[in-house]
Amino acid sequence: MKKILLCELNVSEGADEDKIGRITAALSGTPNIAVIEVNSDKDHNRSVFSWIGEPEDVLAGAKNAAGRAVELIDMSLHHGSHPRMGAVDVAPFVPIRGVGKDEAIEVSRAFGKFLGGLGVPVYYYEDAATRPERQNLVDIRKGQYEALPEKMKDAAWVPDEGPFQFVPKCGATVTGVRFPLIAYNVNLRTNDLSVGKEIAKRMRHSSGGLRCCRAIALMLEERGMVQVSMNLTNFEKTPIPVVFDLVKSLADSYGVGIADAELVGPLPLAAVEEVVRHCLRVRNFTIEQIVETHLLG
Amino acid sequence: MKKILLCELNVSEGADEDKIGRITAALSGTPNIAVIEVNSDKDHNRSVFSWIGEPEDVLAGAKNAAGRAVELIDMSLHHGSHPRMGAVDVAPFVPIRGVGKDEAIEVSRAFGKFLGGLGVPVYYYEDAATRPERQNLVDIRKGQYEALPEKMKDAAWVPDEGPFQFVPKCGATVTGVRFPLIAYNVNLRTNDLSVGKEIAKRMRHSSGGLRCCRAIALMLEERGMVQVSMNLTNFEKTPIPVVFDLVKSLADSYGVGIADAELVGPLPLAAVEEVVRHCLRVRNFTIEQIVETHLLG
Numbered sequence: 154m155k156k157i158l159l160c161e162l163n164v165s166e167g168a169d170e171d172k173i174g175r176i177t178a179a180l181s182g183t184p185n186i187a188v189i190e191v192n193s194d195k196d197h198n199r200s201v202f203s204w205i206g207e208p209e210d211v212l213a214g215a216k217n218a219a220g221r222a223v224e225l226i227d228m229s230l231h232h233g234s235h236p237r238m239g240a241v242d243v244a245p246f247v248p249i250r251g252v253g254k255d256e257a258i259e260v261s262r263a264f265g266k267f268l269g270g271l272g273v274p275v276y277y278y279e280d281a282a283t284r285p286e287r288q289n290l291v292d293i294r295k296g297q298y299e300a301l302p303e304k305m306k307d308a309a310w311v312p313d314e315g316p317f318q319f320v321p322k323c324g325a326t327v328t329g330v331r332f333p334l335i336a337y338n339v340n341l342r343t344n345d346l347s348v349g350k351e352i353a354k355r356m357r358h359s360s361g362g363l364r365c366c367r368a369i370a371l372m373l374e375e376r377g378m379v380q381v382s383m384n385l386t387n388f389e390k391t392p393i394p395v396v397f398d399l400v401k402s403l404a405d406s407y408g409v410g411i412a413d414a415e416l417v418g419p420l421p422l423a424a425v426e427e428v429v430r431h432c433l434r435v436r437n438f439t440i441e442q443i444v445e446t447h448l449l450g
Numbered sequence: 451m452k453k454i455l456l457c458e459l460n461v462s463e464g465a466d467e468d469k470i471g472r473i474t475a476a477l478s479g480t481p482n483i484a485v486i487e488v489n490s491d492k493d494h495n496r497s498v499f500s501w502i503g504e505p506e507d508v509l510a511g512a513k514n515a516a517g518r519a520v521e522l523i524d525m526s527l528h529h530g531s532h533p534r535m536g537a538v539d540v541a542p543f544v545p546i547r548g549v550g551k552d553e554a555i556e557v558s559r560a561f562g563k564f565l566g567g568l569g570v571p572v573y574y575y576e577d578a579a580t581r582p583e584r585q586n587l588v589d590i591r592k593g594q595y596e597a598l599p600e601k602m603k604d605a606a607w608v609p610d611e612g613p614f615q616f617v618p619k620c621g622a623t624v625t626g627v628r629f630p631l632i633a634y635n636v637n638l639r640t641n642d643l644s645v646g647k648e649i650a651k652r653m654r655h656s657s658g659g660l661r662c663c664r665a666i667a668l669m670l671e672e673r674g675m676v677q678v679s680m681n682l683t684n685f686e687k688t689p690i691p692v693v694f695d696l697v698k699s700l701a702d703s704y705g706v707g708i709a710d711a712e713l714v715g716p717l718p719l720a721a722v723e724e725v726v727r728h729c730l731r732v733r734n735f736t737i738e739q740i741v742e743t744h745l746l747g
Binding site for chain 1 (some may be wrong): 454456484486502546547630634636690691694708709710711712713715716717718719722725726728729730731732733734735739740741742743744745746
């Protein structure tokens with residue numbers, strides 16, 4: 154089976170089309186990868202580059218794109234509404250098919266050493282973290298770029314790779330390995346936000362809900378509807394159809410129907426497996442039964 | 451988008467491993483195709499070879515495998531429990547991705563002309579049929595191989611390609627184009643076959659049910675359960691989750707639960723699209739959102 158690894162490189166430039174184009178070109182020139190999307194946001198002043206391929210090719214793409222980003226972006230001049238800490242801000246490597254966690258961690262570490270070699274301070278996070286307090290991106294990035302000069306004087310924040318002091322131009326980069334994240338939003342036939350908040354509270358792990366579910370409720374002003382917006386951090390442990398059933402059951406208990414839903418961003422084929430198993434009752438269904446998987450090698 | 455066509459070559463040899471191996475080798479030697487399965491049945495005395503690839507490569511595989519089958523198999527000596535008419539019995543070409551019906555018909559016709567050139571009488575069926583009475587395989591194959599000598603004297607059964615008379619060694623071949631067929635079986639928590647028969651009657655098109663659904667009920671002796679066994683001839687018009695919902699609703703009306711279900715054989719990725727749309731309410735979901743589709747080219 155051919156291995157598939159995904160990289161989602163978050164870069165702190167979302168407005169300058171010339172620079173974004175040059176980073177894209179560096180990435181696209183990498184042999185044997187497939188670029189899934191380049192998503193730039195001017196307000197965030199940030200671009201997310203997503204691509205897949207075999208682990209060594211995905212690593213080569215990361216080096217090409219990140220090398221160019223470090224060269225072109227000056228963080229001391231950066232403004233944007235999205236939290237950020239470095240020119241190459243975050244780079245998760247996500248196993249999609251036939252790639253073990255350890256192998257993905259090796260790729261992430263090789264990428265970290267490459268950036269360190271370019272003079273960029275690097276922190277490993279999630280499954281690649283070297284300390285428990287570095288698992289969570291939010292903890293590492295607290296205070297953002299502006300906090301780095303002070304933070305890096307603290308022994309607790311010695312980088313895992315690269316120089317031990319603040320580098321104004323590149324800031325710092327976070328890289329690591331995580332399970333594919335699924336963004337699943339369910340829209341309710343109500344404009345009563347309190348119903349959505351109650352449902353979100355019951356859904357999310359932190360307040361007693363499903364183990365791998367984060368949830369908030371928000372108002373979709375244009376549609377006059379409430380949305381339960383969820384991130385599923387592990388679709389094997391907390392499958393999408395189970396999440397749907399529970400949202401539906403909770404909504405029912407308030408006499409509220411489900412209008413529709415959305416899956417945001419690229420979805421691994423493996424996440425579909427449990428949808429077929431659960432919703433069509435085909436308990437032994439595997440994605441290998443899908444015709445097209447025979448072309449994945 | 452790279453095109454994907456599927457061929458399912460049904461050959462009248464299911465016991466002689468040497469012959470099956472030589473046909474498999476002829477197929478596997480074809481460049482740029484992926485063989486999905488070779489399924490041989492001794493009682494049926496029949497093998498089904500399935501493979502995918504771009505149309506011209508799939509055609510090359512069909513010529514290679516069928517040419518070898520015509521060379522090795524003598525129909526005048528053939529016995530088996532499955533209905534059959536020729537050494538190469540049936541060869542449907544099935545569009546999977548980015549292939550139009552007309553393009554698939556061209557492939558099927560090129561294959562028919564190739565067999566005709568080898569001296570095999572050929573009939574086109576389903577979407578490639580040249581007359582309405584040749585659309586249905588069951589009609590063409592009526593009376594099987596044994597009926598061919600008389601049948602071929604009838605002007606109504608002049609072949610579309612190849613010689614106009616009975617050829618004892620190869621019999622006759624049926625080839626054409628059809629939509630992917632989905633075999634979906636639902637197992638009920640009852641041993642009352644009459645309940646299954648009532649549900650099958652309501653499900654199938656011929657007795658008032660869903661347009662693209664064929665259904666029978668049968669007893670699973672080992673499990674003491676009744677199965678509603680269905681063939682869905684067009685999953686776009688009659689989607690699997692709609693079929694599931696109706697079976698479930700009918701079973702409910704008899705106070706019978708659904709134990710589990712099975713999808714038999716290779717499933718086109720496109721058939722999964724409506725499962726996600728319907729069951730998770732993601733109305734605008736497309737398979738292009740699945741990460742792995744970016745590797746299909």
